[in-house]
Amino acid sequence: MSDYDFDRVSVLLAEDSPFIRSLLVNSLKVLGVGNVYAVEHGGDAIHFLQRVKNEPMKIGVQQIDIVISNWDMHPIDGMMFLRWVRRHKDSPDRFVPFVMITSYTEPDRIMQAREMGVSEILAKPFTIKNIGEKLISIIERPRQFVHTKDFFGPDRRRQKLEIAGPERRLLTDKSEGVEIIRG
Amino acid sequence: MASSKPVIVRFYRFKNRLREKTAGLAPGSAGISPEALAAAEQALSKMAEDYPDWVSGLVGKLQEQHGRCVDSPEKRNEYFEAINHIAHDMKGQGGTFGYPLITTFADSLYGFTTKRAGDISDNQVELVKSHVDAMRAVIRGRVSGDGGDIGIKLTDVLNAAIAKYQE
Numbered sequence: 098m099s100d101y102d103f104d105r106v107s108v109l110l111a112e113d114s115p116f117i118r119s120l121l122v123n124s125l126k127v128l129g130v131g132n133v134y135a136v137e138h139g140g141d142a143i144h145f146l147q148r149v150k151n152e153p154m155k156i157g158v159q160q161i162d163i164v165i166s167n168w169d170m171h172p173i174d175g176m177m178f179l180r181w182v183r184r185h186k187d188s189p190d191r192f193v194p195f196v197m198i199t200s201y202t203e204p205d206r207i208m209q210a211r212e213m214g215v216s217e218i219l220a221k222p223f224t225i226k227n228i229g230e231k232l233i234s235i236i237e238r239p240r241q242f243v244h245t246k247d248f249f250g251p252d253r254r255r256q257k258l259e260i261a262g263p264e265r266r267l268l269t270d271k272s273e274g275v276e277i278i279r280g
Numbered sequence: 281m282a283s284s285k286p287v288i289v290r291f292y293r294f295k296n297r298l299r300e301k302t303a304g305l306a307p308g309s310a311g312i313s314p315e316a317l318a319a320a321e322q323a324l325s326k327m328a329e330d331y332p333d334w335v336s337g338l339v340g341k342l343q344e345q346h347g348r349c350v351d352s353p354e355k356r357n358e359y360f361e362a363i364n365h366i367a368h369d370m371k372g373q374g375g376t377f378g379y380p381l382i383t384t385f386a387d388s389l390y391g392f393t394t395k396r397a398g399d400i401s402d403n404q405v406e407l408v409k410s411h412v413d414a415m416r417a418v419i420r421g422r423v424s425g426d427g428g429d430i431g432i433k434l435t436d437v438l439n440a441a442i443a444k445y446q447e
Contacts (some may be wrong), residue, residue, distance in 0.1 A: 100313035101302040114369055116334050120327055128312065162298055169368060192292065200372035201386040222383055224321045224416025229312045234301050242292035252291075256335070274288035280295065 101236065107132040107158060111142040111166040111178060112198070117221075121165065122223055128232075134158070139173030142166065142221060143154075150189035161193060163235060168199040168210070183214040183249055191219050191249070192242055194235045198223070214250020230266075232262070296398040324376070329379035334360075334418050335370065342389075344364055346349050346412060349405040356400040363408060364393040370415075378424045381431055385414050385438065410441035 100188050109128055112118040118135055125133045142164070149158050164182060168175035175197050182188050182195060194216040199206070202220055210218060217231045242249040267277050303310035311385045345366070350360075368388035373381030389411040392404070414434050417423070423430050 099303065099306075099308065099310045100316070101310055105301050107300075116327075116331070117373060117376075117440055118324055123323050123327065124320045127323050128316050128398045130373060155367070162301070168405055192294065198372075221372030222377075222380075224376065228320075229317055233311065236296075236302055239294075239296055239298070242294075244290040244292070245288065262344070262387075268289055270291075273285045276290045278292050279289060280292070280421060 101129075101232075102132040103129040106130050106162045107160060108163045108165060109142060109145060111139055111160045111164075111170065111175065113167060113170040117198075118168050118169070121228075124228055128229070132158070134161075138170040138174045139175060139178030139181075140165065142178050143173065145188055146182070146189050150187060160190065163194050163196065163232075165196045166200065168197055168201060176210065179210070179213050179215060184210070194239070196231055196235070210277070211253060212248065212250075214248075215252050281350050282382070285335065288310055290363070293407065301379065325378075328377040331373075331379065332422060335373070335382060335415075336419050337381070338366055339369055339412060339419065342408070342412050342415075346405065346408045349400070353400075356405065357396070360396060360404075364390060367393060367411075379418065380425065381418045381423060381427050382415060385411055385418070388442070408446045410438055411447070414438040 104127075104165045108125055110118065110121055110123060110125075111180075112135070122133050122135050134145060136145055146161065148156050149161060153159050153161055154259060166178055179195055179197065182193060183191055186271040193212070196217045196219055197210050197215045198221060199210075200221040202205075207218060219227060219231050238255075240255065241253050242250065270277060299310075299326065311394060342363060345363045349356050349359045367386045369385050370386035371390055373378060374384075374386060389408065392407065396404075417434055418427070423434070424429075427434065
């Protein structure tokens with residue numbers, strides 16, 4: 098098995114706790130991530146991504162490969178930031194993998210993030226192993242993106258299950274009204 | 281797609297560029313090297329040494345808010361909001377740095393400061409103090425991990441306080 102080379106990878110991190118922020122920056126760097134850009138809250142993160150879109154040469158960042166964001170931040174929290182990334186016309190990449198860090202573990206909270214198009218949830222308190230697992234999942238198991246009238250984000254069906262009975266999904270790849278975009 | 285029907289759903293299926301970037305184009309499995317993970321673990325343990333000092337700052341802030349609850353009962357809702365926020369931060373940190381008891385106590389504090397209706401009683405304010413005391417004991421004694429017997433004792437004392445003051 099070969100090792101990942103994270104040298105060319107750029108991560109944007111939004112975390113308001115200085116202690117956790119420096120822990121994450123440190124950990125990502127030790128894991129070999131070439132570029133880690135850390136900001137204090139969602140507003141700064143949005144501002145940063147706007148600059149990536151509008152003046153990439155000036156700030157020296159062509160693309161952010163992975164976004165990692167805390168949920169509970171002021172004044173702009175992780176959910177508002179995620180909504181902007183997935184839906185706003187100024188977002189430089191609406192498909193970027195987005196990891197939400199949270200101490201909220203209530204199921205309806207997790208569901209809320211999923212409906213907003215989160216890629217992975219990293220629950221606090223986390224370990225280095227947890228961070229590694231999320232990175233592996235993002236790289237090895239990316240999901241197709243789905244766009245319907247009320248959802249945009251990674252496919253909420255993670256598993257490919259063999260269905261024994263008849264197909265009950267309303268739409269398949271061949272249905273009318275289904276458009277597949279490859280790139 | 282020359283369909284006259286409107287599109288109901290779009291599926292976007294892209295090449296896995298991130299995998300190409302990190303693992304190259306060669307097929308076969310790739311992963312994070314155990315050495316890199318071990319180095320990151322080590323960096324974390326080093327930071328964990330500073331954690332008790334960091335968290336005692338937060339406990340100080342909790343104590344400050346508790347003092348305000350005692351001095352200005354009419355503003356308790358506002359202070360409980362601040363306490364709830366600090367507790368939320370703390371519950372997310374303790375376990376990462378080897379102090380799961382801080383996470384447990386912060387979780388309990390977070391829980392009872394989240395759902396509150398009407399006036400906040402003296403008992404509830406007293407309960408904040410019990411949590412602050414339990415956290416202080418953890419930090420003072422550098423009680424990491426589950427804390428063994430001391431951990432059980434601290435948890436029992438806190439639970440007794442919860443039973444006593446809960447309305």
